[in-house]
Amino acid sequence: MQEEFDYVIVGAGAAGCILADRLTACGRHSVLLLEAGGEGRDFWIPIPAGFSRLLVDPRFNWRFETTPEPNTLDRVIAVPRGKGLGGSTLINGMIYVRGQPADYDRWQSLGADGWGWRDVEPYFRKLERYAGGGEARGHEGPMHLTQVAERHALADALLAAAAQAGQPFNPDYNGPSQEGFGYYQVLQHRGRRWSVVDGYLNRARRRPNLSVRTGAHVLRVDLDENGRRCVGVTYRRGAADVRVRARAEVVLAAGAVQSPQLLELSGIGDPRVLASIGVPPRHALPAVGENYIDHFCTRMNWRVKDARTLNELTRGWRLGLAVSEYFARRTGILTLGTGLVFGFARSRPELPAPDVQYFFMHASYANAAERRLDRLPGMTLGVAQLRPRSAGSIHARSADPFSGPDIRPNFLDAEEDQESLIGGMRLARRIMGQPAMARYVEREISPGTATRTRAQWLRFARENGQTIYHPIGTCRMGADASAVVDPRLRVHGIAGLRVVDASVIPAMVSGNTQAAVMMVAEKGADLILADGAG
Structure with a gap:
């Protein structure tokens, strides 16, 4: 089977839902949003205290775990990641933290040109609908935000x-x-959790140019014969494998755990890692899966x-x-x-x-x-x-796309x-x-x-100690050899392929990461639309 769209977005978490909304808003582009999980409907999801149940529910949580390491005395540590439309915004603690301006200026100093505080601050305002006062805050955005x-x-x-x-x-x-x-400030509205489904995806789904597929597990991104351009993706839904052609771009928004794994399953990464899992190399990019940082x-x-x-x-x-x-x-x-x-x-x-x-x-x-x-x-x-310097890695454990990756935080x-x-x-x-x-x-x-x-x-x-579920950095943006994407979030050396999620963040922000991920998606959507117009 084969389908065709202008843009194909892989992953319907915080970044994916924002991208689906912003890329369809003008009505000119056809967009397919693929999500391996389901619709994300459950009695406990809108109830804020329901996070304690959802964090251990395999219907809404991939329930990844770290590989035992001596730094944490060979313990296995849970790494929850959201599963279903809305991703981790369905199951997280809802805490919203922008971070410190110096965090983003550091991104720029690391080669993420155009991502300094003055560049990104307007995007925080754009997404916020803050119930409190303050001229420094956004009050008309799609994400309801209030003090506990x-x-x-x-x-x-x-x-x-x-x-x-x-x-x-x-x-x-x-x-x-x-x-x-x-x-604390939390993403809630009238006592209910306010996820990116509420803020972005619900309005986007009313548009005829957005198609949403749940239960669609992406197996790989597809490259042309030369391995220099991404032409689409292949996903499995039920018993059928479906190939989708992307006329403009494929955008990975599967998160810091699964985006690097998917690149490696597609033959994009460190040739030594690819050889170890039996995947033929298509494009050498040694930094894929490295620079994993977490709180x-x-x-x-x-x-x-x-x-x-x-x-x-x-x-x-x-x-x-x-x-x-x-x-x-x-x-x-x-x-x-x-x-x-x-x-x-x-x-x-x-x-x-x-x-x-x-x-x-x-x-x-x-x-x-x-x-x-x-x-x-x-x-x-x-x-x-707030800003750990210890860095680990996340790599595919095998060529099986349904097997969890090898997560080594090096805490x-x-x-x-x-x-x-x-x-x-x-x-x-x-x-x-x-x-x-x-x-x-x-x-x-x-x-x-x-x-x-x-x-x-x-x-x-x-x-x-435990992780508090803020993985970043595994497809780091920058201009040097240790980066995976450039400052416009395009995968180095491959046309038609971007990554827009927590994995592109080059250094940790000072606090919970969901606000930064939403900002990355808002700015990323503008970059995609600007490049498409050009």
């Missing part, structure tokens, strides 16, 4: 404790300055006294009350995602900008990977280094990463030790007050 509405005595106490520890209060970390503590987070827990936490409020009759409140008023604990209070701080006072991020919740996990809460009252302060390899994370954990303990928290802290559960030396802190991080 829920409040709790423990959260208020944490903000007071942070102030006692010398940390400023910040009403808008996406505004003029990121530093400080306050309440690594430790979770420090405290046993709570004199307050009820989510550990108790999500059980039995109290959960029933919470469900009733949510469906009656769209308020209460079911509107919560993965973070209530944020913190962006410097682990060492001499640093020019924050290098650690905090996630506070009045809850504690018995098992973080499985999202199982403790039964006794607890609270958690997650600690992540905590760089000494700078170790120092920032340890400094961040020490600061977290200092904040929790302030007078404002004394009424509520019964004891530190993990790592426990016996952990004091650098070696002990590092051991705790290696034993307990």
